[in-house]
Amino acid sequence: MKCYNCDVVLNDVPGEISLAFAIAGCQLGCRGCFWQSLQAASVYELSDELFVEKLMHVRDFISCVLFYGGEWQLTELVSKLKIAHEQGLKTCLYTGRQFISDKICQHLDFIKTGAYREDLGGLTSPITNQRLTSLVTGEDLTHLFQHVLPISGRRAV
Numbered sequence: 001m002k003c004y005n006c007d008v009v010l011n012d013v014p015g016e017i018s019l020a021f022a023i024a025g026c027q028l029g030c031r032g033c034f035w036q037s038l039q040a041a042s043v044y045e046l047s048d049e050l051f052v053e054k055l056m057h058v059r060d061f062i063s064c065v066l067f068y069g070g071e072w073q074l075t076e077l078v079s080k081l082k083i084a085h086e087q088g089l090k091t092c093l094y095t096g097r098q099f100i101s102d103k104i105c106q107h108l109d110f111i112k113t114g115a116y117r118e119d120l121g122g123l124t125s126p127i128t129n130q131r132l133t134s135l136v137t138g139e140d141l142t143h144l145f146q147h148v149l150p151i152s153g154r155r156a157v
Helices: 035-038 047-056 075-088
Strands: 002-009 018-023 065-070 090-094 112-115 131-134
Touching: 018 047, 047 075, 065 075, 075 090
Parallel strands: 018 065, 065 090, 090 112
Antiparallel strands: 002 018, 112 131
């Protein structure tokens, strides 16, 4: 599995601190998607061993592992989702697709579905087509993103 980068993120899964992996190989080509900025970036092989090593570096600070893509590499993604659960971590997948294989979903706690559309915006837009769902409870969590002001709209109090 090829990976562009990984980083700890605070806002992409409500109530969780996530180690997020941007996986290379998305073929959807959604206009305006942040993925376009990654196309020229270098990639590295995210083996299971390296994945565990990265988890161990931040294990005490995170509660979730997030994959931006990777569903096109079913076997490798499922392997990493299983490892994350074995470490007591929650799991999330961000995908531009509407439907994902049950072979993946059975190892997820959260999933973000829906292609990015510039005219509808991302999860913070009240008219977005994208949805973040808890697969544990079935609850649509999208509304939790729509109370966050964009950086440019924030004011000091």
